Structures are given as structure tokens and as C-alpha cells.
Amino acid sequence: MVHWNRWRQKSAQRSQLLPEHVKKMAAGATKRDEAKASYSKGLFPKAIGLYSELIDEAALEDESLHIYYSNRAACYQNLERYAEALGDAESCVATKPSFMKGHTRLASILSALGRHRDAAHTLERALQMDQANATIRSSLDAARRKAGMPSYSSGDAPSAFSFPGFDRVKEGMSRVLAQLMATIANTSTTEKIGYGIGLL
Numbered sequence: 001m002v003h004w005n006r007w008r009q010k011s012a013q014r015s016q017l018l019p020e021h022v023k024k025m026a027a028g029a030t031k032r033d034e035a036k037a038s039y040s041k042g043l044f045p046k047a048i049g050l051y052s053e054l055i056d057e058a059a060l061e062d063e064s065l066h067i068y069y070s071n072r073a074a075c076y077q078n079l080e081r082y083a084e085a086l087g088d089a090e091s092c093v094a095t096k097p098s099f100m101k102g103h104t105r106l107a108s109i110l111s112a113l114g115r116h117r118d119a120a121h122t123l124e125r126a127l128q129m130d131q132a133n134a135t136i137r138s139s140l141d142a143a144r145r146k147a148g149m150p151s152y153s154s155g156d157a158p159s160a161f162s163f164p165g166f167d168r169v170k171e172g173m174s175r176v177l178a179q180l181m182a183t184i185a186n187t188s189t190t191e192k193i194g195y196g197i198g199l200l
Contacts, residue, residue, distance in 0.1 A: 032064070035071065044075040051075065066096035070105055077109055085109045100129045104136065107143065116147035 035050035051072035058065045073088035089106035096102065103126035110119035120143040127136050141151045 032068075039071060039075060042078075044078050048072055048075045048079075060095075066092045066099050066102060069095060070099070070102050073105055073109065077105075077112065080112075082109060082113050086113065098129065100126050100136075103129070104139070107139065111143055111146070116143050117149065119143040120147050120149060 031050055031054055035047050035054065038044075038047035038050060051068050054068045055065065055072070058068060069088045069092035073085045073092060076082070076085035076088060086106075086109050089102065089109050092099065092102040093106055103122050107119040107122040107126065110116075110122060120140060123136055123140040123143055127133065127140055130136065144151055
């Protein structure tokens with residue numbers, strides 16, 4: 001029993017010696033857990049307050065900042081406060097562009113605001129991150145349909161290399177490439193080596 005009490009005293013002393021950033025991380029984890037629990041229980045105003053505190057306390061380099069924005073956007077969206085939800089979803093995507101869930105959340109909010117074309121473009125970016133994702137593809141088709149755009153699944157949608165005038169650009173590039181190859185073929189080996197293309 002004496003050893004146990006000594007261990008508890010030393011443990012308490014050690015915790016007082018912890019660096020300030022470690023204490024902040026522990027407090028942040030507790031607040032994050034409380035925010036998640038509030039969201040799960042449908043206590044969206046409370047969750048918004050907690051996520052707001054986490055955002056205010058977070059540094060730009062914080063690994064979880066984009067998640068705080070995304071989760072607070074979800075809270076606002078559940079309360080149908082779409083202007084605030086949109087701001088947070090945009091901040092989420094700006095903070096971490098590779099976070100696919102941020103793009104899908106942004107698209108959902110844009111769609112709720114009736115901005116279906118913007119939602120479709122956002123979902124196209126998400127689909128580029130995970131081309132096999134059937135849920136995103138389905139959401140993209142729905143957004144494109146609502147926006148009066150052709151569906152991806154029907155094959156009518158333009159590819160990334162299809163835009164007005166693309167055929168003219170492609171023909172022009174083919175001509176330039178053919179001329180370049182002919183010029184290289186007619187150039188002496190010494191000149192090719194001088195230009196750094198001696199192996200062609």
C-alpha cells in the first residue's frame with residue numbers, strides 16, 4: 001500500500017512537469033470526444049460550440065483541422081444553416097484538398113442550396129480521388145441530372161480531354177510533332193548530341 005501511494009504521488013508530480021503542448025493535446029482529445037458524442041446524440045448546437053473551440057485552438061498545421069471544419073459543417077447542415085455549413089465545408093477542402101469526405105460534404109451542401117452544377121463539379125474532383133467509388137458516381141449522376149448536364153454513367157459526359165475546339169488543338173499538335181520528328185530525323189548526329197537528343 002505504501003508503494004502504491006508513493007507511485008501515485010510521483011505520477012502526480014510527473015504530470016505537473018508535462019510540457020504545455022502535451023497538456024493541450026490531452027485537453028483537445030477530450031473536447032474532440034465530447035464534440036463527437038454531442039453530434040451522435042443530435043446535440044448539434046453543443047457540438048458546434050465544441051468544434052468552434054477546437055478550430056480556434058488549432059494551428060494551421062494541426063492534423064485534425066480539416067476534420068473539425070467538416071464535422072462542424074455537418075452540424076450546421078443538420079440544423080439547415082447552410083451558409084455556415086458552406087463556409088466550413090469550403091474551409092475543410094481548402095485546408096486539406098485530398099480529404100475526399102470534405103468534397104462530398106461540400107457537394108451535399110451545394111446541392112441543398114440548389115447549386116447542382118457546383119455540386120457536380122465538386123463530386124467530379126472527389127471521383128478523381130476514388131474512381132471506383134460507386135456512391136460518388138451515383139451522387140455525381142444525380143447532381144448532373146439536376147443541373148441539366150449529361151450523366152457520367154450514360155457515357156454522354158465529356159471526358160477530361162473533350163472540350164470545344166479540342167479536335168483542332170489535337171490536329172495542330174499532331175502537325176507540330178510530325179514536323180519536329182522530321183527535323184530531328186534530318187539532323188546530323190553531332191547536332192543531335194549538341195541539343196542533348198543524340199540517342200533519338
